[in-house]
Amino acid sequence: MKYVRSIILLFLYAVFVVTPALGRDMKVTEKVLPNGLKVLLKEEHKAPVITFQIWYKVGSRNEKLGTTGISHLLEHMMFKGTKKYGPKTFSQTVMRNGGNDNAFTGKDYTAYFENFAADRIGISLDLESDRMQNLILDPKDFLSEREVVKEERRMRTDDDPTSTMVEEMTAAAFIAHPYEWPVIGWMADINNITRDDLYNHYRAYYAPNNATIVVVGDFDTKTLLPQIEKYFGQIPRGPLVPRVAAVEPKQLGERRIIVKKQAELPAVFAGYHTPDLKDKDSYAIEALQGILASGKSSRLYKTLVYEKQLALYAGGDYDNIANDPNLFYVYAGVMPGKTTEEVENAIYAEIEKLKTTPVTDEELQKAKNQIEAGFIMGQDSVFYQAMLLGQYETVANVKLLEKYVENIRAVTKEDIQRVAKEYFSEDNRTVGILVPTKN
Amino acid sequence: MKLKRFILLIILTVVCQSPQKSSAAELIGKRIPLENGMVLLISEKHDIPMVTVNMAIKAGSTAEPEDKPGLASITASLLMQGTSKRSAGRINSEIDFIGGSLSVSGGNDFASASLRVLKKDIRTGLDLLSDVLMNPVFDQKEIDRKVKEILAEIQRQKEEPGIVAGEAFTKAVYGRHAYGRTNDDVSAYLPKLTRQDIFNFYTARYSPNSIIIAVVGDVNEKEIIALLQEYFKGWKRSDQPLPASVPPSVIEKTVVRKIDKNITQANIEMGNIGISRENPDFYAVMIMNYILGGGGFSSRLMDNIRDNKGLAYGVHSVFSAQKEPGAFSVSVQTKNESANEVIAETLKEIRRIQTETVSDKELADAKAYFTGSFPLKMDTYAKIAAILTSIEIYNLGLDYPQKYSALINAVTREDVRRVAKKYLHPDNLVIVVVANLEKAKLNY
Numbered sequence: 001m002k003y004v005r006s007i008i009l010l011f012l013y014a015v016f017v018v019t020p021a022l023g024r025d026m027k028v029t030e031k032v033l034p035n036g037l038k039v040l041l042k043e044e045h046k047a048p049v050i051t052f053q054i055w056y057k058v059g060s061r062n063e064k065l066g067t068t069g070i071s072h073l074l075e076h077m078m079f080k081g082t083k084k085y086g087p088k089t090f091s092q093t094v095m096r097n098g099g100n101d102n103a104f105t106g107k108d109y110t111a112y113f114e115n116f117a118a119d120r121i122g123i124s125l126d127l128e129s130d131r132m133q134n135l136i137l138d139p140k141d142f143l144s145e146r147e148v149v150k151e152e153r154r155m156r157t158d159d160d161p162t163s164t165m166v167e168e169m170t171a172a173a174f175i176a177h178p179y180e181w182p183v184i185g186w187m188a189d190i191n192n193i194t195r196d197d198l199y200n201h202y203r204a205y206y207a208p209n210n211a212t213i214v215v216v217g218d219f220d221t222k223t224l225l226p227q228i229e230k231y232f233g234q235i236p237r238g239p240l241v242p243r244v245a246a247v248e249p250k251q252l253g254e255r256r257i258i259v260k261k262q263a264e265l266p267a268v269f270a271g272y273h274t275p276d277l278k279d280k281d282s283y284a285i286e287a288l289q290g291i292l293a294s295g296k297s298s299r300l301y302k303t304l305v306y307e308k309q310l311a312l313y314a315g316g317d318y319d320n321i322a323n324d325p326n327l328f329y330v331y332a333g334v335m336p337g338k339t340t341e342e343v344e345n346a347i348y349a350e351i352e353k354l355k356t357t358p359v360t361d362e363e364l365q366k367a368k369n370q371i372e373a374g375f376i377m378g379q380d381s382v383f384y385q386a387m388l389l390g391q392y393e394t395v396a397n398v399k400l401l402e403k404y405v406e407n408i409r410a411v412t413k414e415d416i417q418r419v420a421k422e423y424f425s426e427d428n429r430t431v432g433i434l435v436p437t438k439n
Numbered sequence: 440m441k442l443k444r445f446i447l448l449i450i451l452t453v454v455c456q457s458p459q460k461s462s463a464a465e466l467i468g469k470r471i472p473l474e475n476g477m478v479l480l481i482s483e484k485h486d487i488p489m490v491t492v493n494m495a496i497k498a499g500s501t502a503e504p505e506d507k508p509g510l511a512s513i514t515a516s517l518l519m520q521g522t523s524k525r526s527a528g529r530i531n532s533e534i535d536f537i538g539g540s541l542s543v544s545g546g547n548d549f550a551s552a553s554l555r556v557l558k559k560d561i562r563t564g565l566d567l568l569s570d571v572l573m574n575p576v577f578d579q580k581e582i583d584r585k586v587k588e589i590l591a592e593i594q595r596q597k598e599e600p601g602i603v604a605g606e607a608f609t610k611a612v613y614g615r616h617a618y619g620r621t622n623d624d625v626s627a628y629l630p631k632l633t634r635q636d637i638f639n640f641y642t643a644r645y646s647p648n649s650i651i652i653a654v655v656g657d658v659n660e661k662e663i664i665a666l667l668q669e670y671f672k673g674w675k676r677s678d679q680p681l682p683a684s685v686p687p688s689v690i691e692k693t694v695v696r697k698i699d700k701n702i703t704q705a706n707i708e709m710g711n712i713g714i715s716r717e718n719p720d721f722y723a724v725m726i727m728n729y730i731l732g733g734g735g736f737s738s739r740l741m742d743n744i745r746d747n748k749g750l751a752y753g754v755h756s757v758f759s760a761q762k763e764p765g766a767f768s769v770s771v772q773t774k775n776e777s778a779n780e781v782i783a784e785t786l787k788e789i790r791r792i793q794t795e796t797v798s799d800k801e802l803a804d805a806k807a808y809f810t811g812s813f814p815l816k817m818d819t820y821a822k823i824a825a826i827l828t829s830i831e832i833y834n835l836g837l838d839y840p841q842k843y844s845a846l847i848n849a850v851t852r853e854d855v856r857r858v859a860k861k862y863l864h865p866d867n868l869v870i871v872v873v874a875n876l877e878k879a880k881l882n883y
Binding site for chain 1: 484535590737742746812814819
């Protein structure tokens with residue numbers, strides 16, 4: 001018994017020495033199996049739970065007009081069964097073991113997860129390694145699930161006036177890059193997708209060399225890693241994944257879209273093209289986001305919502321965890337009796353201030369404190385930690401997280417002024433306005 | 440990012456499951472009544488340098504006068520809008536500066552306050568929390584601002600068909616009961632609201648002896664008691680009785696409410712009055728509801744309406760169990776044209792669980808889920824704080840996690856059928872449909 005164990009230990013030592021930096025700072029063990037599957041393991045023993053996540057590098061970015069939404073529809077079908085585990089059994093098996101499972105699709109990834117009591121991790125290994133290669137995609141189930149996705153689209157987008165406007169605004173912001181279309185897909189496209197389209201999509205993207213496993217929780221790396229190798233190591237490497245070569249050209253002037261729809265109050269969204277997290281400017285833009293939009297002391301809330309009462313809500317989101325440059329959104333809901341123009345102008349006035357006047361030391365420190373405290377508090381959730389690792393590894397490299405806090409700390413007032421000028425120009429923005437109609 | 444599947448909705452106020460391996464010695468926390476009347480529950484956790492505080496204050500809708508709907512909620516939200524020491528802006532800047540969070544909000548039985556700060560900022564956090572609870576000034580300008588904001592938000596919510604359906608459902612199920620306060624009630628009252636109303640409510644309801652405080656994180660018992668004594672020093676008790684409860688409506692035949700909207704889906708809410716958290720049938724009801732519609736992809740409604748027929752993305756049922764009986768409701772969205780079919784299938788499933796005994800496998804699976812998922816219900820500081828609070832509110836005992844498996848495992852197939860018969864009422868329930876009525880062509 002003792003003999004066997006020391007062999008395992010020796011073997012693992014080799015794994016650890018490959019990734020010394022990561023091991024020291026973030027306590028993440030990183031390994032690439034011979035078939036190309038990346039594995040990220042982080043022990044977290046504060047509660048007897050575990051999260052298993054598998055991230056495929058495929059999302060709406062990898063789609064084409066005519067079949068947009070195919071990645072998301074495939075995600076739904078991944079719960080419809082394999083030869084070994086028939087239809088309906090996936091979630092039921094997880095729940096019978098006290099677990100919760102789900103999945104999500106984004107522009108750059110499709111991810112599946114199970115959260116369990118720590119001793120149930122074997123269920124994930126068995127189920128996920130099976131559906132990576134043996135999905136049935138039954139034609140009858142497909143037709144029914146396509147209807148479910150259409151209902152999802154009706155609920156999330158078609159019957160939500162603000163979502164409808166944001167979808168169109170985003171589509172107008174991109175002319176040459178697949179970030180243009182919504183993750184759920186255009187309704188006509190969803191309706192056009194065939195079972196064979198899905199099968200081809202599955203074969204092209206669901207392979208160990210296009211995936212990352214992330215496990216965070218109460219486990220022993222020395223025991224878990226060989227188990228992962230046992231279940232996933234024999235799955236053959238898939239074909240080379242098609243590259244997305246699209247590059248969005250520089251925007252040469254403001255674009256505006258108007259959506260008229262049954263609604264109560266107008267809303268304004270503006271998207272600015274900004275770099276993704278691989279660009280060093282992304283740290284300054286994150287700090288800028290904090291000053292502009294994080295918490296009730298942020299500038300947009302304080303001015304638009306509190307002081308002027310122009311807006312019911314106001315904020316800003318920076319979509320930088322992305323493969324390619326995406327948008328920084330600023331937005332507000334218009335208060336009754338106020339106009340869209342007043343609100344839009346008030347938003348731009350706040351943006352102009354960032355360009356013309358340096359932010360205060362206190363504001364910058366506050367933004368940094370918020371980001372840093374968020375990082376520490378995030379350790380409370382194994383799921384959140386795994387999400388972060390999965391996202392970073394999928395769109396860039398998990399190593400970027402190591403120096404994240406350090407890079408945020410280094411942001412200066414001048415940096416913020418510089419990125420405000422560089423990216424937040426009128427010519428670089430696309431504006432969407434929701435104009436409410438009575439019916 | 441799109442979440443594909445409906446996050447499992449089991450909004451029974453507490454869902455604690457028992458750990459498989461835990462000895463009676465490992466209580467979830469410690470209960471310490473403080474001199475000023477506050478009840479402190481503490482669970483020390485030193486893995487992360489942070490502290491989470493969760494408060495339940497007997498100042499919810501059930502504590503407000505019937506003719507002042509929304510008073511409890513607006514009072515709670517005004518606490519953060521200025522004290523004798525700090526303006527609203529300063530409160531926000533101080534909590535944001537330390538990267539923490541602080542909020543106070545209304546509720547049915549209780550108002551709640553929550554605080555999350557890094558360990559090093561515990562003093563700042565408690566200073567802010569105690570200040571907003573003890574020294575609010577209710578400045579008229581802040582009241583006007585908040586009223587305007589709430590009225591605008593109520594208007595905005597009219598564009599969300601799910602909320603419109605929920606509001607109509609709430610009114611029809613609860614009638615004049617305090618749980619039945621709707622946006623319409625609140626917007627009718629707010630223009631009449633006075634500063635004196637708020638001040639009176641605050642004085643009567645906000646006092647240390649109305650407060651349960653759960654503290655979880657990197658702080659020890661001695662330290663937290665001393666801090667609470669320091670920051671809540673001089674706060675006086677109040678002993679005003681709560682207003683008498685008004686019983687909910689009795690629904691003697693099916694009530695149908697149809698609301699026309701130019702939308703693509705029918706938003707359907709169906710149900711009736713359910714049970715309180717302290718009802719001895721709680722565990723049997725929880726299992727019955729899991730099998731019917733609470734258990735996500737393991738439930739019959741999801742299997743029938745989504746998996747087999749492709750008629751909906753989300754369908755689920757909930758028993759909202761609080762101090763007093765809350766609602767049982769089924770919520771589902773389907774394209775206008777299939778509304779009739781979805782309502783019929785829902786009624787069919789409700790009748791089936793009342794007439795046929797559930798299978799051994801269904802019962803065993805439900806029990807396995809509840810008992811096996813216990814560790815996930817306690818895996819963050821915030822979740823532990825919420826459980827501690829519920830243990831105090833509903834008198835569950837600090838050994839509740841240890842007792843839980845036995846409570847779940849005692850439920851039989853016959854119990855499931857019995858509670859289905861007792862608490863589900865397919866022949867006299869509320870059905871609300873918000874849809875394009877021309878396309879939905881409702882038979883109901």
